[in-house]
Amino acid sequence: MIHSLSGGVMRDVQYVDFAKVEIEGEGIFWYINNIDGLKEGDKVIVPFGKSGQKVVGKVLRIDKSVSSQVSPIPFKHAKHIIAKE
Numbered sequence: 001m002i003h004s005l006s007g008g009v010m011r012d013v014q015y016v017d018f019a020k021v022e023i024e025g026e027g028i029f030w031y032i033n034n035i036d037g038l039k040e041g042d043k044v045i046v047p048f049g050k051s052g053q054k055v056v057g058k059v060l061r062i063d064k065s066v067s068s069q070v071s072p073i074p075f076k077h078a079k080h081i082i083a084k085e
Contacts, residue, residue, distance in 0.1 A: 014068040021046055021057035030072045032080045043085040
């Protein structure tokens with residue numbers, strides 16, 4: 001049996017789909033995807049920047065069932081895709 005020697009609590013591992021989205025003129029960003037049937041090349045509406053302004057982006061790639069422990073960006077900072085355009 002393994003025990004945490006630091007006295008901390010082991011985190012619950014979550015699995016989500018991540019989409020790599022290109023926002024024209026701004027760059028490439030990762031978003032959590034909860035939209036069924038989303039595929040590469042689809043246009044999506046995503047929150048962008050600190051203000052969460054809604055912008056249109058293009059899906060470049062979708063990674064399925066990514067563990068929160070190995071997500072492409074810090075999991076607690078990941079934003080969700082709002083909708084498919």
